[in-house]
Amino acid sequence: MNKKRRILSLPAIAALLLAGACKSEQTFDASGAFEAEETVISSQAQGVILRLNVEEGDVLDSGAEVGCVDTTDLSLTRQQLLARIEALxxxxxxxxxQLAALQEQLTTAEHERDRLAHLVAGDAATPKQLDDATAQVAVLQRQIAAQRSTLRTSTDGLDKEARALAVQVEQTDDRLRRCHIxxxxxxxxxxKYARANEVTAPGQPLYRIADLSHMTxxxxxxxxxxxxxxxxxxxxxYTDAGGKGGDMHHAEGTVTWISDRAEFTPKTIQTRDERADLVYAVKVRVPNPDGRYKMGMYGEITFD
Known part of the structure; x- marks a missing residue:
């Protein structure tokens, strides 16, 4: 009797094992590799790198100054420009x-004209004397106007030169700012592509950086x-959790981009429908606060 019960229990045990195996077997909807948006930081100045405080693996904040290119030549150029502006x-x-002497002569001539006008009114001076005094006032007024115009032209020319030099100072200041990395x-x-004491030039790569706090x-x-x-x-x-058990690490992500055109299935990628020759690329943004996910790491998703 006991033997019979044992025989009858074997199918049940097999069914349970099969159910457990099926349950542990996960079906994924899509798979791919993790990537991050990389940025190559290049030099914006020409010269010797005096300092570059960057090492591979460093986490840098936006706006942090990490280095400097020699500014000696630009600083001297700026000083020369400022000296030229001061000279101008x-x-x-x-x-x-410049007009003080002529203005004084004009004031004297006007007083003389007014005095003669009173004398002519009292028949104490001739009209010709008044005409001569009036003509002298007019001559001095024309001389002052001409001198003022000449001085204005000279001043405008010097101002234009000074403004042009001021623009060069601003350009030099911009180049000086670009020396700060x-x-x-x-x-x-x-x-990291460059080091201190090396010569760099505009456009030459210094280092490559990527935000790994979120992966795609x-x-x-x-x-x-x-x-x-x-x-x-x-x-x-889902990603491999490591260890010998074959466990999978689970996280949640958000679809951020779907390709609007089909492409041939990449050889390194498997899809749920292996017969599909054409597929659509999809980007899933996944938080990576602990740095678990690495660039090129394999991952799979389910649509739930």
Whole structure:
């Protein structure tokens, strides 16, 4: 009797084992590799790198100054420009001083004209004397006007030269600012291309950086799966948890981009429908606060 019960229990045990195996077997909707948006930081100045405080693996904040290119030549150029502007300013004529003598003569001539006008009214002077005095006033007025015009022209010319030099000063200041190497984006330094005491030039790469706090899992789906996916959709992301048990680490991600055109299935990627020759690329943004996900790491998703 006991033997019979044992025999009858074997199918049940097999069924349980089969159910457990099926339950542990996970079916994924798409797979792909993790990637991050990389930025190559290049030099914006010509000269010797005096300082570059960047090492691979460093986490840099946006706006942090990480180095400097030698500014000696530019600083000297700026000093020369400022000295030339100062010299031009010193050459500008002082209109009041230049016209003071003529203005004094005009005042005297006007007083003489007015005096003669009173004398002519009292028949104590001749009209010719008054005409001569009036003519003298007119001559002095014309001389002052001509002198003022000459001084204005000279001043305008010097002002134009000074403004042109001021623009050069601003350009030099901009070049000086570019000598300071400022990190533009927050992220982790992946590769360092240059070091202190090396000569650099505009456009020459200094280091490569990427924001690894969020990673992008690029997966591929078939045309049949396309209606299931939309931008903003939450999906489950699975990666190898490590160890010998074959466990999977689970996280959630958000669909941020769906390709609008099909492409041939990449050889390194598997899809749920292996018969699909054409697939659509999908980007899933996944938080990476602990640095678990690495660039090139394999991952899979389910649409839940």
């Amino acid at each position: 300013t010193a050459r500008k004529p002082e209109t009041a001083v 400022v990190n533009p984006v927050r992220g982790t330094v992946l590769t 899992l690029r997966v591929y789906i078939s045309g049949r799966q396309l209606p299931e996916v939309r931008i903003g959709k939450r999906v489950s992301v």
